[in-house]
Amino acid sequence: MDLSFSPEELAFRDEVRAWIKSALPPHLAAKAEMDAEFTHAEVMSWHKILAGKGWAAPHWPKEVGGTGWDASRRFLFSEELELAGTPRLSPFGLAMVGPLMIQFGNDAQKKRYLPKILSGEEVWCQGYSEPNAGSDLASLALRAEDKGDHFILNGQKTWTTYAQYADWIFVLARTNAEAKKKQEGISFILCEMKSPGVTAKPFLTTGGTPAFCETWFENVRVPKENLVGELNQGWTYAKALLGHERTLVAGIGISARALLRAKRIARDTLAGGRPLLDDPVIRTRIATLEVRLDALRMANYRALAGAKLGHAPGPESSILKLRGTEIQQGCMDLLMFLMGDNSLSWFNEPGVVPPREQWVAPGFNYLRAATIYAGSNEIQKNIIAKMILGLP
């Protein structure tokens, strides 16, 4: 048993760390320092810097602009980005439709779409959930009517994150209402957001920012060439994507950074004239979460080592999203607790609370989504109960 990264891997990590330090523009570095929320334009500017380096899609095959890094290097890279607090790139193009297209798309599609996903020239969003199809996604109702050389889309999607900025949306749409199983009548279709009949309206989230939208489709014409893979096979493709990059879903670096943020707030906050961080009760409270992150990190390393050796994902990889998101939320709870009365603050002028505390409350609110998105944790538990524990 060997828990250490190899000297080459550690050198790689140092290289990534040094590069981030030099490449992250000062205004983004300043926001990263206070863990502020980045605007969409800021996220895209960072996307372009990463793309320029050839590091926007580390997990893609090399032929289409990936890096060829193994699972360990991808983990280290991702962790370094998270630890540095850099803007998190939108996953919908790079981590979702891109890999799906690489696996199931035709050559014309790969040629047309992949380069622009990679460069950040085109922004994507995801059209999966609907008002009446959440956890029961297969009951979705967005209709794609076959009109010979094109489809006509009618219906509504929701929780479409960043639809307000997107150039393209990929949707799961019903192409066969008569299929025996509802999963069998679904297709995977690409639709341009500026098509006539598409309307996206952002929600204001509890975090005080507009993240996700409702998106309507009213007689939207989509050429047949925008179908990915075969007709009525969309569910299969979407499911195949679920296991993608599962060794990165725990967000170890995100929580590690949050704990560092907690300690810094505790260091800078006085209680009875002494830093909170000197109080053993406070230290123990932080440590209680940190040791759980250490445990999850070990589970993540097990999954990583397995992936490197080409093993099928073991049971440990199924806990990463579940426990990773719980710990991320635990970190936000901890930060709010450490801020004490300052946690009452809500989008005030700079100076009302220290810069490091300015963005805690919005994150505390928005991160409630972490246990809901990408398959709610309850759905994850249903899957584990059936697939791993074999419960009826």
Next chain:
Amino acid sequence: MNFDLTEDQTLLVDTVREFVKKESPVERMRKLRSSELGWDKAVWKKMGELGWLGVMFPESVGGAGMTFVEAGLIVQELGTTLVPEPIIPLFVAGSAIAEAGSAEQQARFLAPSVAGDQSLAFAFLEEQSRHDPHSVRTHAHPAGAGYRLRGKKRWVLSGHAADAIVVSARSSGDEASADGLSLFVVDRSLPGVSVQPVATMDGQKAALLELADVEVGADRLLGGVGKAGPLLSALMDLGAAATVCEASGILQTVLWMTRNYLMERKQFNVAIGSFQALQHRTVDMFVETELAKSVAMLAMIKAQDPDAGERRRAISAAKASIIESGAFVTRQGIQLHGGIGVTDEHDVGLYFKRMHILATLFGDDAFHLARYASLPSFSANV
């Protein structure tokens, strides 16, 4: 990075699994718990012959010269059926002798236990020590060519049966000082040694040890006089790591025992495992069990790390984490079994009890969290 077992390790684990399944199901422990010894000398001898007792000790004492990784793997498997033989006390006390003892002392005090002919215990807890191995009142005064030991030790695991006991004693320094501590090998049969066997909740036995001016020769001192502070810390970590490994084995059994019960037990005409509330609780147990397996690997790998800071950080993290996992899994294990889970005839309660012992031995969660938070690594980069 690689967590696959080597061929030798796989063979070892398979052998222990086979033994556990065929020769030491929980019923064996159940029978033994009412006996005077609490374990079986014939089985102990067999463990010696199989090479388990000496797995982490040098070949010069008949050991296999492997590491704590292999020892941890054995302990983890033995935990799955609550095998009662005192292998953790041996690994800890034996490490004291292997680390600090001369070749002559190793041959004399460790080799017989490695062979399974004798057993060892480790006496470090006192009334006031509260998990701190440096909190020692037992005194060692120079007397003639040797030492006179006086003091009381508590909860010496398997001390009622051990032929020799490794005892911590102070020759200088105040009560909690890491300086001035020494380790002695004390035979149970020496004049002035009194051993009071006491029961522990898990059906095993420990000893309350009293040393009333026990005269020991200089040949009983392990390493330099007053120099055992760092070794005591290391032994504490080794013991904690062993409890983490055993706990991991326990949780795996409790998880699957509970899952199987949910498949068998019918209410409202269906298996209760079809109820989502119980499925989700079982998944929560599964998550904790996977974390437990993960920290057991962490403990195996780091238990003997020469970097004391890194060793402490990892072992404290592993112990604090598995205590939370263990409490959850064993409590919910009982809960999901319903009434039968609170009876002595069902095994789940035995695992619950053993988990409590493991959680407390070699430092509870409060101790390890406080220690973790006081290490330089906790404040690094802040």
